[in-house]
Amino acid sequence: MSALQWRDxxxxxxxxLGDGRPGTAGTAEHLVRSLMDDVARSVDRFTSTSDVSRVNAAAGRLIPVRPLTLDLVELALRAARDTDGACDPTVGRHVEAAGYDVDIAALRTDIRAVPLARERPRSADWRAVRIDQRLGLVGVPAGLGLDLGATAKAWTADEAAARLERELGVPALVGLGGDVAVAGDAEWPVLVSEREGGPGEVVTLHRGGLATSSTLVRRWRxxxxxxxxxxxxxxxxxxAGAVRxxxxxxxxxxxxxxxxxxALVWGSDARERLRTQAARLVDADGRVVRTGAWPSARPEGGAVA
Structure with missing residues (x-):
């Protein structure tokens, strides 16, 4: 095994990487960093030149975007449809109204005077997003903004793992915070916890991916x-639902x-909605409920999700 880690x-x-060959780590890091930079040019809300920022600034009009941005917006709209609107990419203005308008590291050092001083955005509505694939255009109505955070990071983990396995010819695991994706024929022990470095349980990931979403981590005053x-x-x-x-x-x-x-939006309905899905839910009091074919826990020690 070869492993590397950094912050971004x-x-x-x-x-x-599921090998011990020297020289592959540098190639792997370059591949993952390059992909992350490419995705950021499409979706970074905190960079005025990203496609998402330009779409949000031009709300009410269709503007040209990169092909990758078109794909990522369509994935986000599919996610909204599949979750009956619970995972809606048009909450960008609402995230800003809650105070999340700078990087989380800077946000935690300040007390935000929100939302009293701000006009409330219009209601989120993923069906109102307009895409013209032929001309490469995307637009949102005035009063709404895109935030692809619930889908773009996870897609990046999937794509990075697939590219590593394809280009290096070895099994690969990529973790971006709580989003973990694997590719190739291998078994991966993954630590599932609410906070990085916190207590949790280890499960074995054979294929696909594992994601943890929480209301406990990206918080501000x-x-x-x-x-x-x-x-x-x-x-x-x-x-403010029953699942944290x-x-x-x-x-x-x-x-x-x-x-x-x-699941965080569904709250008390999450257990029923995920009854056939392998899931681990933690309620507001810290009680854990497992659904579907959630695997048996192992002793701690593995990549973190």
Whole structure:
């Protein structure tokens, strides 16, 4: 095994290769960093030149975007459709209204005077997004903004693992914070926890991906109390349901993260909605409920999700 780790996108990036050959780690890091930079040019809300930022700034009009951005927006809209709107990419303005308008590292050092001083955005509505594939255009109505955080990072983990396995010819695991994807023929022990470095349980990942979404990690202070980044599209405010953390195993990290994000919005309905899906739900009091074919826990020690 060869492994490497660094910080980017305000999370820990982990890459593990199922081989012991020297020289592959540098190639793997370059591949993953290049892909992450490419995705950031499409979706980074904190960079004014990214496609998502330009679409949001031009709300009410269709503007030209990169082919990758078109694909990522369509994936986000599919996620909204598949979750009955729980995982909605048009909550960008609502995230900003809650105070999340700078990188989380900077946000945690300040107390935000929100949302009292801000006009409330219009209701989230993923069906209102307009895409012209032929001309390469994307637009959102005035008062709405895109935030592809629930899908783009997980897609990146899937794509990075697939590219590593294809180009290096070895099994690969890529973890971007709580989003973990694997490719190739191998078994991977993965630590599932609510917080990085916190207690949890280890499960074995054979294929696809595992994602953990939580209201406990990306938090900041406002004059009205603490806020977090998971917006309930029905209210336009941070979710306040019965589930504080959800971990899901699925055929891809993208599919897993769509469901883990939706579970926080579904709240008390999450257990029933995920009854046939391998999932681990933690309620507001810290009680754990497992659904579907969630694997038996192993002693701790593995990549973190």
């Amino acid at each position: 996108w305000s999370c820990t990036v982990r890459v593990v 406002t004059v009205e109390g603490e806020r977090h980044h998971v917006i309930d599209p029905r209210t336009g405010r941070p979710s 953390t959800a971990s899901v195993l699925a055929e891809s990290c993208l599919a897993a993260n769509v469901l883990s994000t939706a």
